[in-house]
Amino acid sequence: MKDIMNKEVDDRKEDAIVTEKQLLPVQLNVNGKQYILHLEPWTSLLDALREHLGLTGTKKGCDHGQCGACTILIDGKRINSCLTFAVMYQGVPITTIEGLAQGDKLHPLQQAFIKHDAFQCGYCTPGQICSAQGMLNEGHAYSRDDIHELMSGNLCRCAAYNNIVKAIEEVIETGQTPDAV
Amino acid sequence: MTTIAADISQASYIGQPISRVDGVAKVTGTARYAGEYTAPGLLHGLVISSPVAKGRILSIQSEEARAVNGIIKIYSHENVKDLPWFDLSYKDMNLLPGSPFRPFYSNEIQFSQQPVALVIAESLELARYAATLVRIEYETAPFETDLENNLENAFTPKRGKTGYKKPKNRGNAKKQFTKADVKIEAEYMHGAEHHNPMELFSSTVVYGKDGSLTVYDKTQGVLNSQSYIARVFDIKHKKVRVLSPFVGGAFGSGLRPQYQLFMACLAALDLQLPVRVVLTRQQMFSFGHRPATWQKLKLAASNDGRLEAIEHTAISETSRFENYTENIVNWSGRLYSCDHVKLDYRLVPLDVNSPLDMRAPGAATGVLALECAMDELAYKLNIDPLVLRLKNYTEKDPESGKPFSSKNLMDCYKQGAEHFGWEKRIYSPRSMKQGKQLVGWGMSSGMWDAMMVPARAQAKITADGKLVVTSATSDIGTGTYTIMTQIAAETLGLPLEDVSFELGDSKFVFAPFEGGSATAASVGTAVLFACKKIREKLLSLAKKLEQSPLANVQDEEIVFVNGRICHQDDIECSLSIREVMDRTGTKYIQEKNSDLRAMFKQLGYARNTHSAIFVEVKIDEDLGLISVTRVVAAIAAGNILNPKTASSQIMGGVMWGISMALHEDSFMDHQYGRFINHDYAEYHIPVHADTPDIEVIFVQEKDTVVNPLGIKGVGEIGIIGTAAAVANAIYHATGKRIRDFPITPDKLL
Structure with a gap:
């Protein structure tokens, strides 16, 4: 796969698939990098990330906003990226799982997830971690029950729930909650 | 002495709560699943599913869809020819008795949501749009999907799929039941369940210039997928490489090749282009499921609570075209001491897709x-x-x-x-x-x-002291990567970071699909034996070295610790693995397990x-x-x-x-x-x-x-x-x- 992380991307300019009129130029700010894409207006933000930017860390589990696997952070707020269109997020800071670690230094939630075995197959994990960060940003999680409740939009079929909660609790308890991302 | 003991305990990995070795890949989003591989010019496929449960397709009108700019081709039974007619071509390692479902083979509809057409387009959005323009006319036929209404149609299967054990009766439960002090009788029912792993079923197929296929598939067994593709599309095994390094959950749903694999390969071979087909969440309710099952239990006991008779009847649904069997009633004859047991397992064929193993089937x-x-x-x-x-x-x-x-x-x-x-x-x-x-x-x-099933592993240690172990097994979230790394590292006394275990590639040595809780035991034993063979070779090389400190040490006194071969009581009396490799000019040692003795002892x-x-x-x-x-x-x-x-x-x-x-x-x-x-x-x-x-x-x-x-x-x-x-x-x-x-x-x- 071509390296698209560090340069502007213009995948579609030459091999226009539908008529030029239907493709909209979209400028996305993902994990601190600027990208210009040409997208159908109905391309979901999730598909733009996965199919057009190659950022496949954000997962598709249902495409209907029912599972939370596609959770990302928009200006620090967690959303289901499958339920919204890419064209709506021009210039807004978007953070995906790929943007949480600082180089080789894992984000505290990522470290805690590994330590507490907060995943098995790993497919819901990026969404769980982004959702957890979004929940921490919201600032309403005061107890284990709160975390269980506020994380209930993120399904895990392996049912690693208790370990996910332990990982989040540890990040809260050790006060390593990073600044809102 | 204490130093060695401390070193040995440090190098002890089996039984330790080691964090997953694939953890970083999974928490950073770099672990790549089947639908996340790509290739230049990748085409996207969308499957159209039947809204009717039984009948036949009368016509497919796809002109409007085909006219959309960017639509490459639409496949259905009408234009897919030359598929094999022989059942055996479609059989997989599950080996269900009957005739496996064949996508696009004819106009016959056998179950609701059966795949009836495949739209291939330059983008997912276009494929999805064009699929809405395809008009399919069906003729419906009467169907039956209600297990409880059809219990009287149940039959006893003569044979079952892989792993099926015919229930065994003993004593005379019926007689015992009539004269027992205390008895109960109860009926239980549960409906169908679907596995629903988080990852959507996906296959990405890259067509090679030489006509070979590189297939990224969501499966519990790469060799199962490889063999299926080779037989259905009549290609040599060596021209099909199936990879599945990460699987986003499966729970049994990946034990049979699912139809997105067929679809992606069909289009890639026909168009000679890379193709990806991803099913929707809704479509994942179209394939195998835990069968709806009706059960009746009769228990009899003496007044002091000793079981005197057990009668267990189970009637499960299956499809019209295959007999899916499970060991449902068998456990009632094995969990408790009881001399009189009567077990009865029957099937009712219904107009549904064949059920499929689901966690603890x-x-x-x-x-x-x-x-x-x-x-x-x-x-x-x-x-x-x-x-x-x-x-x-x-x-x-x-x-x-x-x-x-x-x-x-x-x-x-x-x-x-x-x-x-x-x-x-x-x-x-x-x-x-x-x-x-x-x-x-x-x-x-x-x-x-x-369970122990035949499995193989290959281990290779190189002059730098790094060990790579491979096997065509799978990690569906179970921890295979981690536990195999632990076994290999401990057997050769290597630091964990010097050991890597690779799986999910059909070019690796044989392992069966990951199912039935058999992988840790079967592949784990294979890894142990392959590494033990390397250990023997290393020791023999070490002893033969000129002025080897280990020359006169008994094999039983040798330990492998921290990359060194040591006398168990004297750390000075040791050689590093790297030194042994270096001084003997050995670039690498590669071994496979061949010892299946453990399997005979078990009988x-x-x-x-x-x-x-x-x-x-x-x-x-x-x-x-x-x-x-x-x-x-x-x-x-x-x-x-x-x-x-x-x-x-x-x-x-x-x-x-x-x-x-x-x-x-x-x-x-x-x-x-x-x-x-x-x-x-x-x-x-x-x-x-x-x-x-x-x-x-x-x-x-x-x-x-x-x-x-x-x-x-x-x-x-x-x-x-x-x-x-x-x-x-x-x-x-x-x-x-x-x-x-x-x-x-x-x-x-």
Whole structure:
């Protein structure tokens, strides 16, 4: 796969698939990098990330906003990226799982997830971690029950729930909650 | 001396709670799943599914769809020719008796949501749009999808799929039942369930210039997919490479090649271009499922609680074209001491897709009914449900008469009860209220097979002291990567970071699909033997070196620690592996396991895992809302390679059991012959808020028979019995026996 992380991307300019009129130029700010894409207006933000930017860390589990696997952070707020269109997020800071670690230094939630075995197959994990960060940003999680409740939009079929909660609790308890991302 | 001992304990990885070696890849989003590989010019496929359950396709009008700019081709039975007609071409390692489903083979519709067409386009959006423009006309035929209405049509299968064991009767249960002191009789029913792994079923197929295929598939067995493609499309095996390094959950759904694999390969071969086909969540309700099953249990006992007769009948659905079989009733002849057992397993063919193994197939179903019935019997006898189990404990397998290779169910009962606080339980139902909450405590036993299947591993150590071990096995979230790395590192005394285990590639040595909790034992033993062979070679090289300090050391006194070959009592008397390789000019040593001796020794023994599950529920008396608040799962599963990943397996299994008891139900609308709750909003699985406190206990169980490391496997045992323990707790809380699963609030009101 071509390296698209560090340069502007213009995948579609030459091999226009539908008529030029239907493709909209979209400028996305993902994990601190600027990208210009040409997208159908109905391309979901999730598909733009996965199919057009190659950022496949954000997962598709249902495409209907029912599972939370596609959770990302928009200006620090967690959303289901499958339920919204890419064209709506021009210039807004978007953070995906790929943007949480600082180089080789894992984000505290990522470290805690590994330590507490907060995943098995790993497919819901990026969404769980982004959702957890979004929940921490919201600032309403005061107890284990709160975390269980506020994380209930993120399904895990392996049912690693208790370990996910332990990982989040540890990040809260050790006060390593990073600044809102 | 102390130094060596400390070093040895440091290099001891088996049994340690090591964090997953693939953890970083999974938490950073770099772990790549089947639908996440790409290639220049990748095309996207979208499958169109039949809205009717039975009939035939009269016509397909696709002109309008084909006219869309960017649509490459639309496939259906009308234009897909030259598919093999022979059943064997479509068989997979599951080997169901019958005639496997063949996509696009004819215009016949055999089940609702059957794939009928494939739209290939330059983008996913276009494929999705064009699919809406395809007009398909159907002629419908009468169909039958209701198991309960067709129980009289049940037949006894003459043979079954891979792993099927014909139930065995003993004694004369019927006669014994008529003269017994105490007896109960009850019927249990649960509907179909779907696996629903988080990852959508996907295949990305890259067509090579030489006509070869590189296939990224969501599967539990790369060799199963490879062999299927080779036979269906008549290509040489070596021209098909299937990879599956990460699998986003499977739970049995990846044991058969699913139709997106067929679709992606069909289009890639025809167009000679790279193609990806991803199914929708809704379409994942179109393939195999845990079959709807009706069961009847009759138990008879003496007044003091000894089982005198067990009769267990199970009738499950299957498709019209294959006989899917499970070992449902068999467990009733094996879990307790009882001389008179009558087992009856039958199938009803319906107009549905063939069922498919789903976590603990057979046992999840059969043990649910048996263990609910045991609870009913306990209350009929007026004795504690745990005491009833203890009274009927068996030290040998009652079915075969063979001893168990190991069985420490007794400690499961003891430790589980103690940790749960079972002795504080008040016997009578509805006696443990907390305000408006009815509190119920229930328990169950569980049993699964400790299987060993033929598997191979290849290990290669290079001059830099790094070890790479490979096998065509799978890690569906079970922890295969991690435990195999632990076994290899410990066997050769290498630091974990110098060892890598690779899997999910059809070019690796043979391993069967990952299923039945057999992988840790089977592949783990293969890894052990392959690494032991390297160890022998290294030692022999080390001893032959000029002035080798190890020349006169007995083999039994040698240890491999921290990359060194040492005398166990003298760290000075050692050589590093790198030095040995270097001084002998050895670039690498590569070995495969070939020792299958362990498999013959086992034949004289019954080999099983066991469990005791204790559950607390709290129920809102007015609304019937049920919460599982506490679970203790005590597991006897031999040697636990990694308590961290193994606990996760058990916790996951326990949640599946709770889900079976309270949530999961693929709801068949018999008017349309279609599962109507076919998405995550309507098909309920537990969420964070449904999760109770779960304590997992692994009791000590030393087993020298199953395999040299004493591994029994933990993937299934967590679910088995859990649903019964929940149902029994609900009875204890409410005094109501609900025998129709899942137990939803309406059934309690």
